[in-house]
Amino acid sequence: MTTKANFPVAAGSIVVPYGHVIGNEKWRGSEIAQRLQGKIRLIFEDDLGLVDFHISNRISILYISEADLVAGDEFKRRLVRFRNASSLGGIIIVEKTQISDQYFLAVQKLVVLELGMVLLPVANQGEASQLIIQLVREQSKDHSSNPFLPKQRSQLVEPSVFQTVQHIPGVGKTKALLLLQQFGSIHQLCNASVEELELVVGQTAAQQIYTFLGS
Template identity: 70%
Template sequence: MSSMTTKESTPVRAGAAAVPYGHAIVSEKWRGSELVQQLQGKIKLVFEENLGLVDFHLPNRICVLYISETDLVSGNGFKRRLVRFRNASNLHGIVITEKTRLSEQYFPPIQKFIVLELGMTLLPVASQSEASQLIIQLVREQSKEHESNPFLRKRRSHLMETSVLQTVQQIPGVGKVKALQLLQQFPNIYQLSNASIQQLELVVGRVLAQQIYTFLTQAK
């Protein structure tokens, strides 16, 4: 699908954080799309005329912003939208990005920008159909967590944890074991990006700490 536009006078719709479990609030611009057709019957959808910068609102203050293949190939215009969302909201932003044969060459710098610079979760998909499966999984994970113990603070979903782990592994010299060690000490990308060399050294040693610090500093 080509890039969709909407009025963005309100960056994030007020009150949209309180989405019922099992539901998703969907921007009207997606009505009739392949993505929404795949969602129907799986979760409950509520269409809204103006969600501002956001494409989907999910339970537990999760917002989905969709970046199409066309967005990636046509330039960096979508970056402004992501930055505006990040600056205007304390909601948890998840960016679903179409990573196809045509757009995959643009993916590494976008991954660095979204995850390391903005501290948002990035989930690549090959199609809108695959994106619908991710959204269904996110909604169901939140509902399952709530049903198991509604009084516990909600944990980050498995999809989000996987995304962060995969991103940290993209740092030169960091494999899965080192990535897990880093995330045990620095639970999110923001904390990791702002860690000092001395703090990193306590986890991974002096040489790798310098590599990580240099990489993350360049990403800012």
């Protein structure tokens, strides 16, 4: 179901009803909106600024499409403004396709290493809608257990960070799990020496990781 929001949506005072998503008006009629209908309650608002979707009072999403990536550097400015202007937890969804693949590595480094936000690649809007539904359901599970615990956000972000680490050259699911268990965060991983990485993933993978994170 899609309706118009009638409650506060200003930055820092966003109110997202339980089990809902607030979407930017520009997404009305899109494939994402159509696929979300019937799965969650989607409410549109035309005053969200840079934010594309709010999935909770604290978590917002910025969507970077294939067209955004090939059009130039404007999406980079959007990312920086999004990071600087919002106190909310930011998740960046990026379309990684055959056309945009050549730009993805640079975007990943900007989002994860320089801006310190979570990046989730998707193939298309259909896959993005499934991801949003999954994130909302994770929030709902946290809400039903204890909405006041600080772990609410970490339970959302950790799987996202895990998926991001998997995209580092030389790292798959197993190595990503080992790295996060050892270093705890992407920030700590970036500061790790080759020797420290070797102890976790071996010499070859350690050198690949160190080169990628240090370049």
